Amino acid sequence: MSEQQDKHQQRQQKVKQQVDEKIAAAQQEQGILQVITGNGKGKSTSGFGTVARCVGHGMNAAVVQFIKGTWDCGERNLLEKVGVPFAVMKTGFTWETQNRETDTAAAQATWQQAKVWLQDESIDLVLLDEITYMLSYDYLDLDEVITALENRPSMQSVIVTGRGAHRRLTELADTVSEVRNVKHAFEAGIKAQKGFDY
Amino acid sequence: MSEQQDKHQQRQQKVKQQVDEKIAAAQQEQGILQVITGNGKGKSTSGFGTVARCVGHGMNAAVVQFIKGTWDCGERNLLEKVGVPFAVMKTGFTWETQNRETDTAAAQATWQQAKVWLQDESIDLVLLDEITYMLSYDYLDLDEVITALENRPSMQSVIVTGRGAHRRLTELADTVSEVRNVKHAFEAGIKAQKGFDY
DSSP: OOHHHHHHHHHHHHHHHHHHHHHHHOOBOOOOEEEEESSSSOHHHHHHHHHHHHHHTTOOEEEEESSGGGSOOHHHHHHHHTTOOEEEOTTOOHHHHOOHHHHHHHHHHHHHHHHHHTTOTTOOEEEEETHHHHHHTTSSOHHHHHHHHHTSOTTOEEEEEOSSOOHHHHHHOSEEEEEEEEEOGGGGTBOOOTTTTO | OOHHHHHHHHHHHHHHHHHHHHHHHOOBOOOOEEEEESSSSOHHHHHHHHHHHHHHTTOOEEEEESSGGGSOOHHHHHHHHTTOOEEEOTTOOHHHHOOHHHHHHHHHHHHHHHHHHTTOTTOOEEEEETHHHHHHTTSSOHHHHHHHHHTSOTTOEEEEEOSSOOHHHHHHOSEEEEEEEEEOGGGGTBOOOTTTTO
């Protein structure tokens, strides 16, 4: 065996030990609450990727979209075709509608469906896409959302996406990722591309 | 109109103006190179979400997986079923194999398929999942990868995922997101959950 290969093997052996120890320590079985926040690209997309993973295992996922409802949505086209139910707040971006009362009513109606899924133990994963904005704008009641998350079936996982996640949400979460925008094509004058950006 | 609604509308009108101006300024049409890096959860998942989006629009995507090949992969189950081609480096995590020569050969073989797709303009999106590790370990040549990315079809988008993306990759990229780990269920003793973590 070459010296390089020998060193490589020693180094990798140590990494393997550390990984194996962590895996051995993590034995609690429960649904996971994940918050994906931050100002970078890919928060909703990451949520949809996990939905695709869940469905690919023959498990059940449901998606609640609180904002992007009026866009032609590639993920929804694909995932609805394979049986994922969607609840969509169809009013589009809040800065397009500019009407507080109709937005609040739409958010509340969408949330009613979310609550049904958050009580249904046959649903393995619920994606609450962009719900953080509904809380920032007070379209939904934070206490009510927290209570619904706390009381969900114990093996159900939930993903919450959106900028500016409330501290009470991140405290309740098991896993929190922050997506940071390092640079963005849009800022360099490149148009949003179908199949990539939307 | 109530005073609250009036203020809300003024604020949203301003946001709308800013968004509309940015959209008007971004008119260049081209494929986008996105790097998703950082130590947080959801980098590959975000890449798979964009693949689902692309396919949902009836466009063509291809996936090259440089590490997670031996896992039961929910995303692959679903996406292969709807016609997405996968090239998978089947040797698993590098700290499991502990053999530099066989890992290098496997990485090189997988990269040959990636190069074919990076020259094929019928492919709208190529996901190079976890390729950053192949570069950190010198399993692949950085210059060769950079050249292939630079010479790809002009409307093709590429997503590169993995920790520790090389500076030359992030410089070349149009969009760079860093996923930061704020907290992780695994560290709190919660076992990785099928359909969620893998």
